[in-house]
Each structure stands twice: as structure tokens, then as C-alpha cells.
Amino acid sequence: MNPTTKPEEPADESGDNEAERAVPAAADKNDAPGPSLAKDPGESPEPGAAEGAHRAGDADGAGTASDDGDDGDPLTDDLDGEYTPPPSSGLAAASTALISVLLSLVALIGTWSGRVIAERETLVGQIDLGQTGTAEQQISEIYGDAWHATALTNGIFAVLALIVGLAALGLPQRKSWVRPFAVAGIALGALALLISVGMYFDVFVSLPEPPPAAPPTTG
Numbered sequence: 001m002n003p004t005t006k007p008e009e010p011a012d013e014s015g016d017n018e019a020e021r022a023v024p025a026a027a028d029k030n031d032a033p034g035p036s037l038a039k040d041p042g043e044s045p046e047p048g049a050a051e052g053a054h055r056a057g058d059a060d061g062a063g064t065a066s067d068d069g070d071d072g073d074p075l076t077d078d079l080d081g082e083y084t085p086p087p088s089s090g091l092a093a094a095s096t097a098l099i100s101v102l103l104s105l106v107a108l109i110g111t112w113s114g115r116v117i118a119e120r121e122t123l124v125g126q127i128d129l130g131q132t133g134t135a136e137q138q139i140s141e142i143y144g145d146a147w148h149a150t151a152l153t154n155g156i157f158a159v160l161a162l163i164v165g166l167a168a169l170g171l172p173q174r175k176s177w178v179r180p181f182a183v184a185g186i187a188l189g190a191l192a193l194l195i196s197v198g199m200y201f202d203v204f205v206s207l208p209e210p211p212p213a214a215p216p217t218t219g
Contacts, residue, residue, distance in 0.1 A: 090174025097168040097178050100185025103161035107154045107192030114153035118146035135210035144207045148200050155196030161189030 125141030133141070165186035173179060198204040 100165035104188030151199035
């Protein structure tokens, strides 16, 4: 007797159906849009984004500074801008003031050059007159010319003292004593010039005059 065969049961397709349903679900999940990276206007930027923006701003500021030429380098700034000369040491003004004072003292006291010129004038007068000149001519040629030559020499030194003193006042000064020395040189030079002019024109002291000739005696 043949065993009784059980009727074939329909295949349980529930598992297959579940697998088939899982595949479209997974596909739907993959196709679903992910989280948006764009930020809403009201949201604050992330720390990384803020740091990147800060660095970008620094780079833009550096580029602007380079374009403007003001990069903080003093050498570049001096080349781009106006040249500023270094401050003067004041040596020229100090030296000029001292020279002015010395020249004025020389004009007041006299120099060996003035003495030599005066002696030359005296010798020239003696040669020109010889033994034939009158007393007035001898006084004028021998003593008067020498006197005037000395006054002229001192006057030249006085004028130089005035010019140098005025130049010292116009130069850049660094020491406090430069201006007083320059003013002193100008004052002494003006005094020496006044004395020299008076001597040259016989204002202060006139040339000596010979005594009047005695009238001839009658026998």
C-alpha cells in the first residue's frame, strides 16, 4: 500500500515578499535628501567657518595694505613718501658764531697785517717826499696814510665779523650758547666798524698840525 502523500502546501512566500519590500524601502531611504548644509539666514556660522572668514579678512587686509604701500616698513615708507632729512648737528652754526666773535675782536685790537700795511705806507711817503716836502706834507704822507690804512684794515675785519655773525643766526642751532655768541659777534663787529670809520675820516682823533711859521724878522 502506497503511503499517503500529503498534498503540497503552497510555498510560504511571506519571507520573499518581505525581502522584496525591504529593497524598495532601502532604495527610498537612499534617494531621500540628506541634511542640508546650507544655513538659514538666522543661524550662526559654525566655528570653523568663522575662523576661515577671519583668516580671509586678514588676507584681504594684508593685500590692501600692500596695495596702498603702507606695509609698516620704514624704509619703504620713506621711499614712497617725502624724504625727511636728518636733523642738523649744529656744528656749522657753532663754528660760525665763534669765528664772528674772533673777527670782531681782531677788528677792535688790530692785526699784524694792518701794522705791516701801515709801515709800508710810511715808507712810501718818505720815498715820495724826500727832503723837499713841507711839514704838512710829511704829516699827511707819512703818518696820515699809515693811520688810514690801519683803520681800513680793521674796518674790513669788522664787516666780515658782521657777515659771519648774521650767517650764524640763520643756520640750524642745537646749542643754547650759539645764538648769544652770534649776537655778541655782531655787536662787537658793529662797534669795531664804527671806530674804524671814525679813524679813517679823522672824526675821533685828527692828524697833528705843524706850528705856524714864524714871521720873518727884519734887521
